[in-house]
C-alpha cells in the first residue's frame with residue numbers, strides 16, 4: 001500500500017515535469033508565466049490540468065477566429081460589484097486578467113432585433129445602457145429617442161446591453177429585458193459582463209451587429225443613456241452629408257495623455273499602452289458616423305488590440321483607417337455639463353440648448369423636461385426673456401362653450 005502510493009506520487013511528478021519541459025520548449029516563457037499564475041490561482045490540480053490546454057491555446061494563437069464565441073464567465077461572488085455607480089468604489093482593475101482575455105471579443109447575442117433596419121433607415125440611434133436603467137430607457141423612448149419619421153426621414157433606435165455583473169442586486173433583470181424586448185423591440189443583449197471596462201466589447205459587437213443586421217443604414221448616432229440628443233439638429237446636419245462617404249463627428253479630444261496615476265478610474269499602465277498620447281477620439285456622450293464609416297471601422301477594429309477605454313479604442317480604429325474625426329460645436333458640451341453649470345443662464349433655458357446636439361448627464365426628469373420645453377410651440381427664442389402669453393379663450397371658442405351651456409370665468 002505504502003509502496004503503491006509512493007509510485008503514484010513519483011509517477012505524477014514525472015508526468016508533470018515532462019509536461020513542463022514540453023510546454024517550456026514549445027511555447028517559451030510566456031506560457032510558463034501563465035501556468036505559474038494559474039498554479040497560484042487554482043489549488044486544485046485537476047482544475048489546473050483541465051484548463052491548461054484551453055489557456056495555452058490563448059497564448060499560442062494571437063486571436064480567436066471571428067466565428068468562435070466567448071462566454072460570460074460565472075459570476076465570482078468574491079469580487080462582484082454593482083455596475084450601477086461607476087464612480088463609487090471599484091475593485092482595482094485587473095490588467096493581467098484583461099491582457100489574458102483580450103482575444104475574447106466575440107460574444108453571443110442573447111436578445112436580437114433582426115428586423116430593426118427593415119426598410120430605408122436614415123438614422124439608427126444606439127444607446128449604451130445597463131439592465132438596471134429601466135427608467136432611463138423609458139424616458140429616451142418617449143422623448144428624443146422615439147422611433148418614426150422626423151422631417152421626412154426614418155429614425156430607429158436600439159439599446160446596447162450586457163449581462164449585469166452582480167445579478168443578486170437585480171434578480172429580475174433577465175425577465176425584464178425579455179419583456180422589454182418583446183414590447184419595444186429595441187434591446188440588444190450580449191453575453192458579456194456589463195462593466196465599465198467592457199464597454200469596448202459593446203462597441204465591437206455593435207459594429208458587428210450593424211454589419212449583419214443593419215447594412216444599409218445611412219447614419220448612426222451612438223451615445224450614452226444619460227444624454228439629451230437634439231435629433232432634429234443631427235438630421236439637419238446629416239442631410240448635407242453623403243452616407244456613402246466617411247463621416248465621423250463628435251466632441252473630439254486631441255492629444256490626451258494616458259493617466260498613469262493608479263488612483264484614477266482611467267489608469268492605464270505603460271505595459272498596456274506605451275505611447276505618450278492617445279490618438280484623436282470622440283469623447284463624451286456620443287458621436288455620429290455614416291454607414292460607410294461604420295463598416296470600415298468594423299473591419300479596422302478587428303485588427304486593433306482590445307483597449308479598456310471604449311472611446312479611446314474607437315480613436316485607435318479611426319487612426320487605423322486614417323480618418324480624422326470631425327469636431328462639431330454642438331457636441332462640445334464639456335463645461336456646460338448641467339444647466340446649473342452655467343449659472344448666468346436661466347436653468348433650463350431651452351433657447352440655450354436649441355443649438356446643441358448633445359447635452360450630458362441629465363436625470364430622467366430633466367430629460368423629459370428638456371424635451372417638453374424644446375417642443376413647446378409657445379417658447380420663442382428671439383427675445384432674451386421668454387414671455388408666455390396668458391391663456392385666453394378666443395371669442396369663437398367662448399361662443400361655442402356658451403352654446404354648450406358651460407360657464408366660463
Ligand SMILES: *[C@@H]1O[C@H](CO)[C@@H](O)[C@H](O)[C@H]1NC(C)=O
Nearest residue numbers: 071072073192193195197198
Ligand atoms: C468582460 O466580460 C467578460 C465576459 O463576461 C468577463 O469574463 C470579464 O471579466 C469582463 N471584463 C471586465 C474588465 O469587466
Ligand SMILES: *[C@@H]1O[C@H](CO)[C@@H](O)[C@H](O)[C@H]1NC(C)=O
Nearest residue numbers: 077079080081082166168169
Ligand atoms: C451583490 O449584491 C448583493 C445584494 O445587494 C449584495 O449583498 C452583495 O454584497 C453584492 N456583491 C458584492 C460583492 O458586491
